[in-house]
Amino acid sequence: MEPLTKQKLAQRAKTSLKNPNEITDDVCERAINDALEACKDRDAPYFAAEDFAYIRLKLYLKIELDEMDVTLYEAAQKAIKSAPFLNTDGTLVSAKFYKSRNRENLI
Numbered sequence: 160m161e162p163l164t165k166q167k168l169a170q171r172a173k174t175s176l177k178n179p180n181e182i183t184d185d186v187c188e189r190a191i192n193d194a195l196e197a198c199k200d201r202d203a204p205y206f207a208a209e210d211f212a213y214i215r216l217k218l219y220l221k222i223e224l225d226e227m228d229v230t231l232y233e234a235a236q237k238a239i240k241s242a243p244f245l246n247t248d249g250t251l252v253s254a255k256f257y258k259s260r261n262r263e264n265l266i
Contacts (some may be wrong), residue, residue: 205239
């Protein structure tokens with residue numbers, strides 16, 4: 160995953176929010192830390208981490224979420240949840256686990 164930075168998040172927020180003066184490095188850092196915690200040990204797509212951080216930023220600024228924001232947040236959470244896990248050596252492991260059992264001979 161490409162690194163999520165305060166500058167990228169602040170730039171996105173300043174172009175889309177009404178009062179860009181409310182966007183501080185501290186609030187951006189808190190939102191990014193939340194996103195990194197949600198993506199911990201997963202190879203989540205960049206867009207999901209950025210969308211997650213953006214919505215968290217709006218929540219920290221006490222901006223009411225509209226229907227589109229809720230949809231964006233849910234899609235980001237779904238993408239993060241379905242992302243493959245990363246082993247300590249950096250290899251990917253499927254995020255899906257399958258229950259298997261022995262098949263009985265039907266003939």
